[in-house]
Amino acid sequence: MEMALMYFIILVILSGLTEGSGVLPDGPLNAAVGETVMFTTTLTPTETPFLTLAWTSGAKNIITSNTVNITGPEYEGRITLFPSTGSLELRSLTLDDAGEYSVVIVPAGEAAEMGRTTLAVYEKVSSVSVTSFTEKVSNVSVTSSSTDLVEFSGSVSLSCSASGSSLSFLWLNGSSEVTASDRVQFTDGGSSLTIITVTRFDQGPFRCSVSNPVSTGTSDPVNLIISYGPENINLILSPPQGYFAVGSDISLSCSVGSRPPAQFKWFLNGDQLPDPGSELRLMNVNMSQSGNYSCQAFNSETLRSQTSQPSAITVLEKISAVSVTPSTNLPVEGTSVSLTCEASGSVFTRNWMKDGSDLNPTDNMILSDNNRVLTFDTVNRKDSGEYFCQISNPVSSDEAKYIMMVNYGPENVQIKVPNKINIKGTLKLTCSAESTPSARFTWLFNGVEILTNSAEYVKEEVEFSDSGNYICQAWNNITERTSSSAVHGLIVTDQLSGCAAGCIAGIVIACCVLIAAAVGGGYYIYKEKFNKSSQKQNTEQGENMYVNMRMTRK
Template sequence: MEKLVFVALICVILSESNACFTSNHAHFTRMRIGSRFYQECRCDEPGSEGVNLKWLDSHNQEIQPLRPGIESNVYSEWVDEDTYRLFISNLGRSISGDYKCVTNHNGQTYALTYNVEAYDRPYFINTNETQYVVSGKNVTIFCEARSETDPLIIWYKQDGLTKIKDDDKYETSPEGLIIKEVTNDDKGLYKCAASDLKTGEEIIRDILVEVISVPEITEIVASPDSNVVAGGILEIVCMATGSPHPEYVWRKIPKYPLSIRNASFPSQLSHWKQEANKITIYDVNENDAGAYECTASNVAGSSSGSVNIDVYFMPEIIKYDSVVAIEGSTVQIVCGAQGLPIPQISLNYLGEYNERGLGWDMKNVSEIEAEFYLTFFPVNRSHEGVYICNASNFLYTDQKEINLTVLYAPKFGKPFEHAWGWSGHNTNLSCDNESNPPANITWMYQGNDLSEEEQTEINNIMADKMHNNPLIIENISLYGTYQCVAHNEFGEDKKVIALRQGFIPGAINNVTITNLTSTSVTFSINGPEFVNGPKLKAYKAEYDEVENYNITDIHINRTWSIDRPFRLDRLRPSTVYYIKFAAINDVGDGPWSEVYDFATLEKTNFRSVPLEPVWEADVEEAAAFERKLKWKQEELVDSYNIRLCPMYNGIIEEEICKDKTIESAAEYELNELDSNTTYYLELVAHNSNGSSTPAHIMFTVPAKEESLLSAGALIGISIVIVFLCLVLLDVLLLLWRRQGIIAHCCHKKKKNKRERQERPS
């Protein structure tokens, strides 16, 4: 149809251009957008030589001929010297308007005007070929068209022959066709026809209507449960109805403000997987707690539902800061932990202190976090140390250490002490104190009856030692009063030490015999009445038989520590002895006492009380490492009593001592000793007349060293290694020299086989 219109238009234009125009004429032409426009302008009038033809566009600009290499949608072209053509390749609204062919005749200007108007055919907007309507609702099937004038819309149903009219079911509107209370019968093919009332053109669009329903979530199920233990696998399934089948989107609503709990699900969860309406979370952790919202959507709409998930997770202590406090202030230790179920928290002190002035409290900070508070009213140095914070639920117990450091001024245990010095001995004066931070030490000296020059000289000598601890007094003539001042930023304390000259002990004047037998004697020694020096630490004796005492100066010596029985044994029966005593301190040995005499008893068949048992040499080492006691056997002993007591912090634990009575022997196996423990042991000898004084030792059993393999296992491994080495050596001999046990066996087997083959049948 477009081609016929175009050809007819060309014929009309050609018929009008057979003669030269000498007057103004106007022609009106309407063509569809995108059409081609062609027009010739010609003058054949006699005497028209020199006629100048021009084509002007809608802006009265001359239209130039098309030149080589230049493209143009509007251009002119000379057919011959009297014919001038106009071309429009693609007509559009922007170039619509008056196009003029202009000429001059007899001094006058004439124009042929062609009003070219482009118009558009009807077209659809907002009209999808497939449209969805929701069941049970009033919906609109959209069909809109545009043209030169408002187009006429006519609807047809199914076969395209049945015209739809407004009634109780349908209603037409500018936007489309309204279908009331949609049912499944309303689905199918509809036709929308749009006609341009000005041009008469018509377009038709087929629209397929699908009836759909809004999704409805029926159930959301968490497996194994909505309460899951961290580390497990959680599956959540969302079940919904709807047509068409809905698509599912999950969103996480955080429950706890932890590390990633503010992240929207699942964009920041790397351990999950979604399959259609199911999500699976692997290795569940506490960050996975919260509400999981499922949204089921299709073109009809959407609906949402959610399920709450709680994750049981192990306690973790998250607040355990160490504390530094000044003695006398009020301070608080805080231990905070999180977990589900919410953990129980306690604080244990590694040590002992007075619990007066302490307060404690515990509160739940959130659904998963609790805090424990220990308050000191006020804090003192005995509170300093390590506190163990324990947080527990049924899954686990977490522990952390909290250090409490107490800062305090120096403090001396004794404000005044005596010290002794003597010629040839360096004396150490201690300024040990309790302080935190450690105190700075300053010494001051005040001599006894010193001149000013002597005091100045002493101060110069002590200048480089005034901050030492201990202070070493090398010049023993510096007796007098020493003051130590310990100070730090929290205060100071002073200690006075009186350094006095020490002397050896005086003579012993009082010795008595407490026990005498045919072979032994035990003394009671009273020390000197006054000791002007360090305390006594031992007594010594020098003794011999009377017959030898005045003949030689070489006599038997015996020294006892101050806490041991003063006893001599292995004496001869019925013998008179001379003996003298002296006291000993750190300065040296005191003078001998006067000489005492005593006579041992005559040896008879009458049995007396046993002597104190005598240990064999190195008995402490044998008890500790060999777990064996050895002593010297006495003739008059019929049994021994052994008392074994463990010691802790230097104190004998009397309540757990063990007593054992054995027959007369010279050794005993210690089978029930604990490693890394100190023991006190007494050995008492018995006979029918009574018991001896106890002999005692102290020893420490070392910590047990665990062996990786027993002795039997080591021997077995050694045998296997030797056997394998022998086998390897025999294989090497077989391969190298054809010798060895394996080679011999193979040779013998071959020989026996050959003999059987050669034997006549």
């Protein structure tokens, strides 16, 4: 049985199913005479028994586990097998236990696993004079030439000391091994570590791990204080806009990378403010506090400083009391008119609108003085409307309106009447004219004023003597202009009885009067058009009639 199992093991080894260390850790494993060593496999614990499990040392069988366990005679009482992983514990070591160890594991339904490792056994001696004696590592400690350093301008040396023999030194920064470089140097067999031109990443914690073939010891951590900065200074404005209304509260904060924490100064337009600390609060600000703010950070250990980029703050008065003032409250067509937009506060922009839409200046309009003044060279009736002036700045806006009514006329005077009317009938004459404001009217009959301030002339039961020339004159009291007159000839007839001698006489008289009135009316139109004294007279009676009419209206 034992021989067959040995042949199987040799066959597995020769087949090379697993090369190298396999399921065992790399060797050598170090232990002293009389101590215990643990051969731990890398297999995951399993509840299913292995088909075959065999440990050997060279050609010697340590233990074979198949259906039964077979232990080599010299290992009786010195081993413990762990069936779930195949690991092996060997106790009471002797110098003869040194050598190569192998394991072959055949799981159920899987390929066989194999591993090899080496065990080194050292002899303990009781006298320090024996050169083969290896003393365990103890009393490991680290000392530093300095613990307070400045980044980029300081160097430090760390020394590791320990009790023991055959010592090897390993340096750790945190959990990472420290390796040599152009800044990092090892001396005295690795027990001294020198870092040139330290950086903040050299702060540690540093530990020294000391080992020999039989033991290992590690020092307590040593931390370095590396002062650095200030750097990456940042000025934050809250709220983050650059424009603020008078009376606002503003906060500025300054952050920076620094060890130890930096000290701060604040500046306005280059002049230092009395406020210390990393935050500057401006309460109920006024316009005099506008300007460029900056902060400066200073490190008392590195003796370095850094100044932020300036942050511009502009304090503005809110827009109020907006008004639009015309150059005249009674603009007349054909004259020059200007509208002036004023306001209190910090004015940035002025925008004009007309009747709810943006104003598009026409040929007769000019915007000047940063849109403060809107000028009409010659205003016309189409310019009438509702004008808005909107004034704004980054913190407020307001507007005012002005309704402009352009006065014009009168013009296009017309009389609406019948040409003929029966005797005893009612005469109604209506006069109209294009005019703003509405025109005032004066009526003349055969050159004599008969009615003022009325657009209608009404007479009940007309007679033949009412036949003649009716004149309507329109006058605008704002433009102070009088239109050319409208003339209407009226004949009173009696269509039922025919024309008697009195009728004929009346017609003749009416015709004479009509001719005289026409001469007088033509003279009036000529006089209004040229606005000067008449140099030609048709009749002395017509001139006197015109003068009397003007005096009566005034």
